[in-house]
Amino acid sequence: MSIEGTALNPVRLVAAALIGLVILLVLIIKFKIQAMVAILIGAISIGLIAGLAVGHAFIPPTPGPVLVATMLNVDLGWVIIVGIFCGVFAMIVAGPVWGSICGKKYMIPVPEHVAEQNDIDESKLPNFWTIVGIILIPLVLIIMDSVCGVVPALSALAPVFSFLGEPFVALLIATVAAMFILGIRHGYTTEELEKVMTKSLEPTGLILLVTACGGVLRYMLQYSGLGEVIGDAVSSANLPIVVVAFVVAALVRISVGSSTVAMTMAAGIVAALPGIAELSPLYLACTTAAVAGGATVCSHFNDSGFWLVKSLVGMDEKTTLKTWTIMETLVGVTGFIVALIISMFA
Numbered sequence: 001m002s003i004e005g006t007a008l009n010p011v012r013l014v015a016a017a018l019i020g021l022v023i024l025l026v027l028i029i030k031f032k033i034q035a036m037v038a039i040l041i042g043a044i045s046i047g048l049i050a051g052l053a054v055g056h057a058f059i060p061p062t063p064g065p066v067l068v069a070t071m072l073n074v075d076l077g078w079v080i081i082v083g084i085f086c087g088v089f090a091m092i093v094a095g096p097v098w099g100s101i102c103g104k105k106y107m108i109p110v111p112e113h114v115a116e117q118n119d120i121d122e123s124k125l126p127n128f129w130t131i132v133g134i135i136l137i138p139l140v141l142i143i144m145d146s147v148c149g150v151v152p153a154l155s156a157l158a159p160v161f162s163f164l165g166e167p168f169v170a171l172l173i174a175t176v177a178a179m180f181i182l183g184i185r186h187g188y189t190t191e192e193l194e195k196v197m198t199k200s201l202e203p204t205g206l207i208l209l210v211t212a213c214g215g216v217l218r219y220m221l222q223y224s225g226l227g228e229v230i231g232d233a234v235s236s237a238n239l240p241i242v243v244v245a246f247v248v249a250a251l252v253r254i255s256v257g258s259s260t261v262a263m264t265m266a267a268g269i270v271a272a273l274p275g276i277a278e279l280s281p282l283y284l285a286c287t288t289a290a291v292a293g294g295a296t297v298c299s300h301f302n303d304s305g306f307w308l309v310k311s312l313v314g315m316d317e318k319t320t321l322k323t324w325t326i327m328e329t330l331v332g333v334t335g336f337i338v339a340l341i342i343s344m345f346a
Contacts, residue, residue: 049309049324050095053331057259057296058083058090058289061138061171064263068288071267072276076167077146078285080139082342086289086335094330102323126182134178138170220268241279242290242343245270246336249294257302262295283346289339296332299325 060066060076060083069079145165148158163169183193239247249266253259270276270287279287299306300321305328310320 050099050327050331051091053094053296053328054087054091054335057292057331058087058335059139060142061167064260064295065288065292066167067260068263068267068291069285071264071271072284072288073271074284074288075146075149075281076142077165078281079288080143081146082282082285082289082339083292085342086293086338089338090331090334093334094327098327098330102327106319106323126186130181134174134181137174137177138167141165141170141173142167240340240343241270241273241276242283242287242336242340244273245287246290246294246340249291250297250332251294253295254298254300257300259295259299259303259305263291266291266294280346283343286339286343286346290336290343293332293334293336293339296335297329298332299328 056062056064058065060069060080065079065083066076069076141161141164143165144157145161148154148161164173179193179197183196188196245266248269249262252265253262256262267288270291276284301307301317306320306324309315309324310317313320315323
């Protein structure tokens with residue numbers, strides 16, 4: 001059975017994936033016709049996860065790009081714009097194209113924990129466009145902050161969006177909107193909503209720790225003189241900073257496994273390079289995307305995302321390496337190539 005022209009078109013699935021990996025399970029349950037799912041689950045899974053990987057790697061307000069942008073002192077509006085360009089091409093290559101190949105090549109059965117679940121009452125699920133709208137709230141506010149700073153006709157609104165477009169404020173507004181629309185309006189009590197919000201705060205400790213370490217690392221590299229050493233080596237090699245950022249992030253990613261650590265170390269090294277502050281905001285945004293791309297490639301056993309996808313989709317390690325790892329590499333490399341091309345005009 002062909003998936004072209006149907007609701008299971010990989011292009012649509014890639015776009016839908018930006019809401020989160022959980023949608024993968026919902027779609028599999030919804031289209032749980034065993035003979036059909038065994039064939040399509042590879043294409044569906046890779047298409048969905050590619051969209052999620054792109055959003056996580058390139059587009060603020062996810063922690064990685066925000067961390068790198070902060071360390072390089074670049075406006076998030078530029079990072080979002082460049083990230084969207086990089087993300088679109090990366091999703092096309094890693095989602096519909098690679099997802100279709102995986103769907104034809106790998107036969108993945110429905111995971112037991114999904115097959116044994118009861119059908120979901122879809123009337124209780126939030127509308128797709130409601131979710132997209134909530135996700136877009138911080139993106140629109142941050143972009144408007146940047147636009148008001150460069151468009152004279154919107155200068156009167158600049159103070160307003162300067163406040164609303166601050167990442168913490170924009171994310172807070174989106175969080176409050178999600179609490180009301182997805183929580184209270186869907187019948188959650190205040191006690192249930194409190195439990196959900198408390199649970200969601202658990203991973204933030206590690207993020208704050210890594211972010212703080214990233215700031216410390218930057219100044220260690222800067223004051224120790226290592227940044228100048230790397231800068232001299234880069235100058236002698238005549239490599240663009242965008243390329244250096246990608247290579248450093250990719251090497252750390254391959255050796256350590258964590259994308260956040262790779263972004264942190266690469267951004268710290270790049271931020272300590274001589275003359276980095278003199279670069280244009282667009283070039284710095286491309287450098288941020290290059291760091292994100294390098295920190296995405298070659299996901300393997302040291303990456304927690306590798307094991308998350310393996311367990312959710314129900315693949316063995318070998319198949320996960322052949323599908324998820326290659327998909328992550330395609331996302332990172334494609335995003336880097338787009339960022340490199342844009343940087344040539346910065």
